[in-house]
Amino acid sequence: MQSLQLVSRENHPEDTIVTVRGVAIGGDGFVAMAGPCAVESRDQLFESAEAVHKAGARVLRGDAFKPRTSPYSFQGLKEEGLQILAEAREEFDMPFIAEVLDPRDVELVASYADILRIGTRNMSNYSLLQEVGKTGKAVQLKRGFTATVEEWLAAAEYIATEGNPNILLVERGIRTFETSTRNTLDIAAVPVVRQASHLPVIVDPSHSGGRRELVAPLSRAAAAIGANGILVDVHPHPEDAKVDGAQALLPDEFAEMMGDIGRILEALGRA
Numbered sequence: 001m002q003s004l005q006l007v008s009r010e011n012h013p014e015d016t017i018v019t020v021r022g023v024a025i026g027g028d029g030f031v032a033m034a035g036p037c038a039v040e041s042r043d044q045l046f047e048s049a050e051a052v053h054k055a056g057a058r059v060l061r062g063d064a065f066k067p068r069t070s071p072y073s074f075q076g077l078k079e080e081g082l083q084i085l086a087e088a089r090e091e092f093d094m095p096f097i098a099e100v101l102d103p104r105d106v107e108l109v110a111s112y113a114d115i116l117r118i119g120t121r122n123m124s125n126y127s128l129l130q131e132v133g134k135t136g137k138a139v140q141l142k143r144g145f146t147a148t149v150e151e152w153l154a155a156a157e158y159i160a161t162e163g164n165p166n167i168l169l170v171e172r173g174i175r176t177f178e179t180s181t182r183n184t185l186d187i188a189a190v191p192v193v194r195q196a197s198h199l200p201v202i203v204d205p206s207h208s209g210g211r212r213e214l215v216a217p218l219s220r221a222a223a224a225i226g227a228n229g230i231l232v233d234v235h236p237h238p239e240d241a242k243v244d245g246a247q248a249l250l251p252d253e254f255a256e257m258m259g260d261i262g263r264i265l266e267a268l269g270r271a
């Protein structure tokens with residue numbers, strides 16, 4: 001792939017390990033990143049954070065800026081949400097990831113978050129990729145829902161060319177003719193990308209499957225196939241969630257799934 005230089009494994013055979021506040025992501029390790037899709041209130045975020053922390057998640061997720069299909073849907077708590085996330089980081093000693101939607105918000109989100117997420121809709125927003133690249137902060141780059149693996153890696157190259165090697169790739173499903181899942185999880189993309197690139201690869205079983213009962217089986221598949229981690233929606237009261245309640249795991253379900261993943265990793269001799 002000629003468009004790939006900095007992110008290509010050919011030019012950099014060793015795995016990149018992205019370390020965020022002492023949490024190392026990449027190599028043989030497996031890191032669970034979990035929390036609600038969106039921060040809705042302090043209580044909701046703290047309840048989620050406490051549960052995922054107790055179950056073994058090392059990174060907290062929770063968005064303050066939400067990309068919604070309808071302009072009338074909940075758009076996020078913005079800076080107030082980032083402040084709540086920063087409080088939870090101190091309380092539970094977990095770094096957090098939050099999405100940044102717009103180049104004008106990069107400075108604000110980067111002043112709070114440990115990992116900046118580029119969502120599927122923005123994977124090919126090249127000016128946004130350059131802005132997050134310039135911050136030097138870790139960036140989670142989701143695969144565009146219509147992007148090929150080559151296009152996704154070329155998007156990562158945009159971040160890397162700004163001098164930022166701290167990139168985590170997230171397979172979150174692609175749009176296909178199949179309607180039984182929200183998106184089709186391209187599980188084969190995990191070994192394909194791990195071969196083509198030295199960057200860590202994370203699987204999002206929530207936005208791909210789109211249904212609670214699919215999250216655990218897809219997460220087990222991610223662990224078995226060699227992903228470097230998962231990004232999972234967990235909500236203490238999914239029936240009241242403002243965003244994506246149907247795909248959120250309950251805290252107990254998340255804890256049970258983490259036990260299964262631990263056994264899979266152990267069987268494979270992984271940390």
Ligand code: PEP
Pocket residue numbers: 037063067118119120121142172204207
């Ligand atoms: C999310 O992780 O909350 C999200 C919006 O995901 P995606 O960009 O993959 O749809």
Ligand code: MN
Pocket residue numbers: 037207243244
């Ligand atoms: Mn979501």
